[in-house]
Amino acid sequence: VGWWDNVGLAPKDPLLSVTEAFIADANPNNINLGVGAFRDDEGKPLVLQCVRDAEARIAGAEYLESISRQGTLKLVEESVKLAYGENSDVVKEGSFAGVQAISGTGACRLFAEFQRRFQPESRIYLPVPTWSNHHNIWRDAQVPQRTFQYYNLASKGLHFSALMDDVKNAPNHSFFLLHPCAHNPTGIDPTEEQWREISYLFKVKNHFPFFDMAYQGFASGDLEKDAQAIRIFLDDGHLIGCAQSFSKTMGLYGQRVGCLSVLCVDKNQATAVKSQLQQIARAMYGNPPAHGALLVSTILGDPGLKSLWVKEAKVMSDRIMKMRAALRDNLERLGSAFNWEHITNQVGMFCYSGLNPEQIDRLGNEFHIYMPNDGRISMAGVTTGNVDYLANAIHEVTK
Numbered sequence: 001v002g003w004w005d006n007v008g009l010a011p012k013d014p015l016l017s018v019t020e021a022f023i024a025d026a027n028p029n030n031i032n033l034g035v036g037a038f039r040d041d042e043g044k045p046l047v048l049q050c051v052r053d054a055e056a057r058i059a060g061a062e063y064l065e066s067i068s069r070q071g072t073l074k075l076v077e078e079s080v081k082l083a084y085g086e087n088s089d090v091v092k093e094g095s096f097a098g099v100q101a102i103s104g105t106g107a108c109r110l111f112a113e114f115q116r117r118f119q120p121e122s123r124i125y126l127p128v129p130t131w132s133n134h135h136n137i138w139r140d141a142q143v144p145q146r147t148f149q150y151y152n153l154a155s156k157g158l159h160f161s162a163l164m165d166d167v168k169n170a171p172n173h174s175f176f177l178l179h180p181c182a183h184n185p186t187g188i189d190p191t192e193e194q195w196r197e198i199s200y201l202f203k204v205k206n207h208f209p210f211f212d213m214a215y216q217g218f219a220s221g222d223l224e225k226d227a228q229a230i231r232i233f234l235d236d237g238h239l240i241g242c243a244q245s246f247s248k249t250m251g252l253y254g255q256r257v258g259c260l261s262v263l264c265v266d267k268n269q270a271t272a273v274k275s276q277l278q279q280i281a282r283a284m285y286g287n288p289p290a291h292g293a294l295l296v297s298t299i300l301g302d303p304g305l306k307s308l309w310v311k312e313a314k315v316m317s318d319r320i321m322k323m324r325a326a327l328r329d330n331l332e333r334l335g336s337a338f339n340w341e342h343i344t345n346q347v348g349m350f351c352y353s354g355l356n357p358e359q360i361d362r363l364g365n366e367f368h369i370y371m372p373n374d375g376r377i378s379m380a381g382v383t384t385g386n387v388d389y390l391a392n393a394i395h396e397v398t399k
């Protein structure tokens with residue numbers, strides 16, 4: 001008898017299955033609308049010029065402990081400025097515990113482990129729907145999950161009143177995961193006014209807000225605008241947690257560069273919290289990788305490279321917005337009977353199309369177009385070359 005005869009096949013990640021189906025289809029018309037990774041108008045992954053410039057500056061530099069350690073410290077310092085604002089009290093007083101994380105996934109997991117250890121009675125309220133991996137991360141950290149309503153099927157928009165009811169009805173001091181911008185998978189964000197109301201209610205209920213920010217600069221193309229939810233909560237005095245990722249916004253998917261920050265009452269508490277986060281990380285993976293941190297801190301630490309990055313992030317978000325407009329216009333020009341406004345109302349990488357499983361199957365079988373069965377379209381997969389074909393196919397299956 002083998003040691004692992006009892007080990008069954010793990011359930012497939014729904015997003016990976018979409019890419020596998022796409023790759024298995026040799027038809028030249030095939031389109032992959034699954035994975036949320038940016039592609040240029042030729043469907044190619046993009047290496048940002050600011051990254052190439054940073055690579056050139058780093059190439060050949062000795063990876064002395066001090067340099068890579070500096071890279072990590074600088075990464076945290078620059079990430080926190082991005083999230084909370086250069087001139088925020090948080091940054092000036094240093095009243096935060098900040099650590100480099102293994103990208104956004106690692107930042108969420110590190111927080112979930114910390115939450116279980118130091119708030120053992122707490123649960124995590126996740127929006128319905130949310131990024132599929134959020135459920136796995138808090139499950140493996142053994143933090144019980146609850147949900148709160150977010151998406152309104154009827155309006156294909158935010159179900160604000162239902163969200164507020166769930167926030168109100170949750171026990172005081174509950175932990176909530178919030179997407180500050182470019183909600184995955186719906187692309188629907190609360191308005192500034194709605195964020196203010198949510199923040200107010202969180203104060204009344206003394207809830208803990210955990211922001212998972214994987215798309216700052218990618219939703220609107222404006223770093224400050226995309227962080228407005230966090231700034232509102234900060235202004236209201238919330239002590240938040242925040243996971244940051246540079247996968248999408250700097251095209252550094254494989255470098256696994258992220259940051260976890262937890263706001264504290266003062267520097268002493270921050271020192272204690274940071275020491276605990278580092279201890280959890282040490283037992284998980286020792287230290288985070290150096291190269292990606294060095295790239296990001298080189299870019300963010302140099303005014304010229306940072307402004308180049310801001311421009312390049314806007315180019316990426318502009319391309320996505322153009323594809324949203326093109327897809328909606330095409331569908332309307334085809335005389336579709338449906339309202340496709342949500343395609344351009346939604347922001348960021350994803351369009352929550354509202355297509356049903358039967359229509360999605362037809363798109364795959366008859367038109368070689370692949371997307372997850374929740375109807376989420378990664379707009380990065382849409383190009384000027386395939387948007388007409390895509391619109392026609394969607395029109396055909398929704399007639």
Ligand SMILES: Cc1ncc(COP(=O)(O)O)c(CNOCC(=O)O)c1O
Pocket residue numbers: 015034035036037102103104105106131179184212213214244245246247253258
């Ligand atoms: C909200 C959110 N948090 C965190 C992450 C984690 O990304 P990373 O660990 O690469 O930083 C992601 C990346 N999503 O993956 C793309 C997809 O849904 O197809 C994310 O969307």
